[in-house]
Amino acid sequence: MIIALENMVRYPLALSVRPVSHRRTGVLARYRTATLVLGLGLAGCMPVFEPSNRSLSLPSAFDQTSVSSRPLTNDWPKLFRSNELETLISQADIGNLDLAGAVARIAEANAQTASANAQTLPSLDGSLTAQRSATPGTISSTSGPFSTSVSNQFAVGLTASYTLDAWGRYRSLQSAAMANAEASVFDRDALALAIAGSTATTYFGILAARDRIALQRENIALATHILDAIRARVSVGTASALDIAEQESIVALQKAAVPALEQQVSQGLNQLAILLGRPPEGFTIKAASLKVLLVPDIKSGLPSTLLVRRPDLARAEADLRAADANVQAARVAFLPSFDLTLKGGNESRTLANWLRPDAAFASALGGLTAPIFDGGALDASYALQSGRRNELVAAYRKAVLTALGDVENALVSAKQGRLQEDLQVDVVTASKRAYSISEERLRAGTIDLVTLLTVQQNLFQAQQGLIQSRLNRLQASIALVQALGGGFDVTTRPISLKRDTMPNAVTPVINP
Numbered sequence: 001m002i003i004a005l006e007n008m009v010r011y012p013l014a015l016s017v018r019p020v021s022h023r024r025t026g027v028l029a030r031y032r033t034a035t036l037v038l039g040l041g042l043a044g045c046m047p048v049f050e051p052s053n054r055s056l057s058l059p060s061a062f063d064q065t066s067v068s069s070r071p072l073t074n075d076w077p078k079l080f081r082s083n084e085l086e087t088l089i090s091q092a093d094i095g096n097l098d099l100a101g102a103v104a105r106i107a108e109a110n111a112q113t114a115s116a117n118a119q120t121l122p123s124l125d126g127s128l129t130a131q132r133s134a135t136p137g138t139i140s141s142t143s144g145p146f147s148t149s150v151s152n153q154f155a156v157g158l159t160a161s162y163t164l165d166a167w168g169r170y171r172s173l174q175s176a177a178m179a180n181a182e183a184s185v186f187d188r189d190a191l192a193l194a195i196a197g198s199t200a201t202t203y204f205g206i207l208a209a210r211d212r213i214a215l216q217r218e219n220i221a222l223a224t225h226i227l228d229a230i231r232a233r234v235s236v237g238t239a240s241a242l243d244i245a246e247q248e249s250i251v252a253l254q255k256a257a258v259p260a261l262e263q264q265v266s267q268g269l270n271q272l273a274i275l276l277g278r279p280p281e282g283f284t285i286k287a288a289s290l291k292v293l294l295v296p297d298i299k300s301g302l303p304s305t306l307l308v309r310r311p312d313l314a315r316a317e318a319d320l321r322a323a324d325a326n327v328q329a330a331r332v333a334f335l336p337s338f339d340l341t342l343k344g345g346n347e348s349r350t351l352a353n354w355l356r357p358d359a360a361f362a363s364a365l366g367g368l369t370a371p372i373f374d375g376g377a378l379d380a381s382y383a384l385q386s387g388r389r390n391e392l393v394a395a396y397r398k399a400v401l402t403a404l405g406d407v408e409n410a411l412v413s414a415k416q417g418r419l420q421e422d423l424q425v426d427v428v429t430a431s432k433r434a435y436s437i438s439e440e441r442l443r444a445g446t447i448d449l450v451t452l453l454t455v456q457q458n459l460f461q462a463q464q465g466l467i468q469s470r471l472n473r474l475q476a477s478i479a480l481v482q483a484l485g486g487g488f489d490v491t492t493r494p495i496s497l498k499r500d501t502m503p504n505a506v507t508p509v510i511n512p
Contacts, residue, residue: 052320052393056400058303064411071299074487077196079296080474084287085203088276092199093192095277102188109181116177119170122162127345129155154354157345157361164338172329179322186318186490189311193486199275200478206268207290208471213261214289215467216254219460222435223251226456229442230449243449250456295418295473298480300411306403309485313403316396323389330382336370406483413476421469428466431459 077086093099131153137146165171227247233239270280287293307313344362348354371378438455441447 052324052389062300062303062408062411064408064415072484072487076481076487081294082292084285085200088203089196089199091276092195096195096275097277099192099195102191106184106188109184113177113181116174120165120174122160125159127157152349154351155345155347157343160342162340164340166338167332167335169329169332172325176322176325179318179325183315183318186311186315189488190315193311193482195275197478197482201475202268202272202275204471204474206265207287208467209261209264209268210288211290211467213258215463216258220251220254223254227251238445246453290470293474296477300407303404308490309488310403311485311488313399314490316399319392320396323392327385327389330385333378336368339367341365410476410480410483414480417473417476421473424466424469427462431462435459
């Protein structure tokens, strides 16, 4: 085996354009036989390829179920019944600069795929040369007289070369590049969903701050009204200066909260403008309250559907397919490679004879290169790609578990948020009733100011809690949209790249 290898490396296949004699046919047949034996011999030294094991044990249903029967689609912004929110999310999808960068990365990945495709095709180079050389007579003679000889050479030709992908190495690299390109598309989808979620939550935060500002102004008016009543009692001797000071501190406290809330609105608008890819100067939104929004009920579906409904999981699965292809390419690198080169053209010492048929030349060369000793580089490359694949398998499994946890957490938040808001409405209703009764008794002089101040503070806190409860529910809805993939479906996602032939099926195992 070693002798045959040395012979083939030392004397590569040389094919002439002249008719092949029976003797030469026998030589080529022996070379082909030796090549086959060599390939089979080296194949025995190759590591065994095993596709990555991506089977997962998934639950048959989520612990926290959704009451809605309406499935989530990619037009989910309509669920909140806000045309302004829909417009903002649409503008963010178009103008966000992070998404622009993701689109550029898709173009980069497509270029890498085209480069990998080129390796599977033959290359053709053209050449056109004109050479004039002068050789001194001292080179060809040892005694004079010496004369310099001048010669010309003109050549035009084509060179075609092709590396035969006998073992599928370049096809594997092509598959890896295509999977990476698909991963970049899914990465853009995941980023688009995250940007849409950030746009919505920022929008909700601005409206919540505006609600709090409006509430603070109402509370300032109420506290001022009580302050006037206390001052009236002081004039008749039923209240003291201390009572006035305490109520004045409450009025000042309510006023002091306004600047911070206005700061939240301004900074939220700036952040929202940047998400849309716009300068913050002069940017604003029309809505003034969370009350204009509807908190939607969203169907959670089955856990197994997350594997095709989340773009981040689709990206992780594409990374695994690329890793499988890279492992396969590293494996077949142990086998010999076959190179074919064809040359042809015209060559002449004079320009007049350059294009004559007699000046034509042609040659064909076939070569075989097989690894003998590389210091363990091929083994290290295979171990590197295998380790990378095992790392991605672990990352994929974790991503799936994280996705399940995201859905469960979002469902819990949605369920408990609804209950909390309902209870908080009752708290506000009761606090308003208590405040109304306390104010009447204050004017009648049948209640002490300590009780009134306590009731007043409870009302203010209850109203703030109601705004926060509403905001929490809206944020929980966005979290559930993101956890479910925002209507994404990998099975219907239009991808301009041809899918590779590496194993790509993820087999979920459903627990009963």
